[in-house]
Amino acid sequence: FMENGMMKNFRLSNQCSAGNGTLLQSMAKQFGVPVEGFADIAFAAKQAPMFNYGCAVFLDTDRVNFQKEGYTKEELFAGISKVLPKNVWQYVVQAPNLAAFGDHFVLQGGTQYNQAALKAQVDYIKTHVPNARVDVHPHPGEAGAYGAAIEAKDVVARRGYATFSGMEEALQMTYTSKTDESTRCHFCSINCSRTFIDTKTPSSESVRYIAGFSCEEGTVESHEALKVLKDSRKDLQAQVPNLVKKESTQLFKSNFTLENFPSKETKVTEQQVKVTLGGWGPTLRKQVTRAFKLSSSEDKAYRRKLKVAIPKVLNIYSLAPFLRTYLEALEISPNNIIFSDFSNEDMYLEGAKYGSVDSCYPAKVAQSHVYALLYEKKFARKAFEFMWFPAVTELPGYVKHTMGQTSCPIISGTPKVVYSAFTKEKNLFAEKNIDYVEDPLNFDNKDLLKKQLFRTWSKKLRLTEDESNWAVEQAWKALDQNDTDIMAEGREILDNAVANNEVVILLLGRPYHSDPGMNHEVLDEFQSLGFKTLSMRAIPKDEAYLSQYFGEDVRQERVSSAYDIRDVWAENYSTNSAQKVWAAKFAARHPNVAVLDLSSFKCGHDAPTYSIIDKILGASRTPHLTLHDIDANKPGGSIKIRVKTFAYTLDQYKQTLHTQQIQSTHEGVLV
Structure with a gap:
């Protein structure tokens, strides 16, 4: 989900990696028809069974049951097409009000080449948003690749040079892929089944890429390499403070x-x-x-x-x-x-x-x-x-x-x-x-x-x-000394961020989210990418420091003090929730602070603050990532995708800060 040109949220199925395209392809294969002919078969149906949206395994169970009941191939293809929009909007996105996204929808992804799936998607959107305009990307399957190419172009422009070896080399590249017991990772109890991909171009040595791991330990092959990896991580942690972890x-x-x-x-x-x-x-x-x-x-x-x-x-x-x-x-x-x-x-x-x-x-x-x-x-x-x-x-x-x-x-x-x-x-x-x-x-x-x-x-x-x-x-x-010590460290990190044009991440959460078992070590992921992290406890609370961020609000009598949140939330009876809202107000006023908003599943006291915090940070264009569904299950792959995507947003935001600093310096010189 984008806001002000920045990613603020991310929806990905926490339980299943099977996409809609995979589902359609699997269904076509089971009936022995090419996936290109899927839509023609589906459009021949006069009726369609109602599949339950959700996991691909359960959908296939429905398919077996419907076959036993006598539904034809055409009817099954039509039924599976009609359930795909529900899989997107109800199962993954969990959007009860589709109109909240506006009235202009652009569809991309290879699934849109399937006319039956496309019609089902358009019908679903127009049912929930009657005045909606629905466009299909002219090259839906390649839209993501276009985005990657544009990003690569921008990176090279900023960096000043490219590392691409050229089309001739790329076209002559060869590779081998191997997935068996010899590639399995044994560095932890998960025992990930990995794939080793060895690539070679005419002018380079063979390079190995490893895929299929759930943590960074799976990126290496030997205990010696693992030790080097852990040592480098320790060195990075020593250089990049994680006050949430330290506080815990x-x-x-x-x-x-x-x-x-x-x-x-x-x-x-x-x-x-x-x-x-x-x-x-x-x-x-x-x-x-x-x-x-x-x-x-x-x-x-x-x-x-x-x-x-x-x-x-x-x-x-x-x-x-x-x-x-x-x-x-x-x-x-x-x-x-x-x-x-x-x-x-x-x-x-x-x-x-x-x-x-x-x-x-x-x-x-x-x-x-x-x-x-x-x-x-x-x-x-x-x-x-x-x-x-x-x-x-x-x-x-x-x-x-x-x-x-x-x-x-x-x-x-x-x-x-x-x-x-x-x-x-x-x-x-x-x-x-x-x-x-x-x-x-x-x-x-x-x-x-x-x-x-x-x-x-x-x-x-x-x-x-x-x-x-x-x-x-x-x-x-x-207790006061502990808070004073952690705030002093927070002050140092914030001051250095301003001086060095850095972006630090502030965790909005309840006190127990300092527990790595509660936050699923998301902060460690950001730390490994070089981002310093703060807890709400680490925000300096002295009047002199806060006056530079809340002073104008006090002078305009919007609030009575820097610690007042009645301007955004009057029913502020819950201590931890009120502190989250106050911390969001601080982040909104500090240009070098981005926000990670954590909330546990079924948290009734956090729920009233979701829209408040979202509006505060949206109004100030503060980068923020929300994880409001964390529970006992740790969706490692989903978390890594969210973290890396948000890290990209933060890098873009940091570049914006750098540009603004240069412009401000030039204006100062002109004056």
Whole structure:
């Protein structure tokens, strides 16, 4: 999908690589007729069976069933032709409103040479858009090749030289193709069936091209070459920052230096409240100073031996520095705070059998993390006493003037759902003597949060309220320091992008999309192509920096501050969704920022923001790629095509920025 001359979205079947042309060719072959005669046979039909659109395998199943019912060859050809538009618009594009694309349609692709398929496509379009104008490319099968030729011409013009060896050499090129067990890739468990294509021209040595691999490991043939490939990738990663990936690991490390633990000489100032006359009289308040209440040395020794496990899921990605530091401040050893691994397919399949099937994938995978902590050997042998999976109802946020700071209710309820799943038939936590802690926490009310944490942990950790409150203060400082550090790195990347005319990619997503198992390592793909990536957390939040991008809006009173999104979204009650909208506003105002918008399948809180973000970025002509259907399945081929296509768009956009910079410089000289 193009907007402002740039690709913003991409639709490709995630399950099937069979195109419409392949389907028609296969049908013709099964009936022993040349594909060129397909349309004449289809047009001879007086009626047609109704095929179900979707997978080519299921379509062929329909064909077999219809044959058994007595449908003729002509009728089957007509029926398969009529289902092709549904395969395009309903199965792949998933467009409920065809008119949203306008009223002028241009058809290309070799399938348009088949008059039956072409008529079915035109009829379908005109049924849904009655006033539509439908044109067919004069050379539909070669349209893509023309585009490639035009692009090659433009590249040579920009570069100043060509590497093409000439038509004479090309016409004399020979090649051999080989696909067997000797070409199969064994560098991972997928074992891709590859094809080796060896080409040779009269003036060159033989060159081998490898096709059919699902990852870059399949591009090499030996372990030595694989090592070189991995080393070069590591070197590139060192030169090209991926703050999303860095954040996903930094969040869970013990990085904060705690202040000295209070002693019995430490004083605490608090407000004493006294109600008079049974509540009918005035409420008396006064400030008092008293000694800090410490737990006994035996209680402290008890805490130092405890181990606490935390699943690395959902809102934990927002709050991990806080949770870890709270425990560390209470003298629980950093080594005794255990986080699960990043999400992966094996983990999900192993633990998914216990839980709900109706929630989103990020919520479903949470139970797999809990299962891994309970039963994976490396976690089970640590024999932790507590598993802490808090039900976070409100989140801390930087967007101002919102209707609330609420968390997604699915996410808030997941800890309780997980507990129910693991105790339905028998209590798996009790079997391992583990205390599962899922009490609610409100991070939008600091005083309430202190009370909640003390209520949760006072007896379990044998601590005083003063100790718990002090640990909360340390935890807030750790969370702030983590954010400050990541924003400093983000500021450096953005400043360098401006200075060097670069384009960086900003990930719009929920906190758990930092998990490589949730984002399907899309950011790694962009990093391997040389693009630096930022998380929303890495956007600098200080007023001075933001004033250069939001200052005019504030002066024109469109917003009250740089952190206000009421001009584009008034019903901004969801913290993570509001932050996505705010980050989109920032990207729209920063010329060196492109956007990757991620959303998990069935995300109800993200859905209201889709059109808002799309309009914001469309109005500013900001390059953006949307992936709104990510789930447990990783469509590797589809992702690679989307990434490389978007990378091309970004290269074009970067060239535009370079041209604008030159023009601006010339204008400055003229002035």
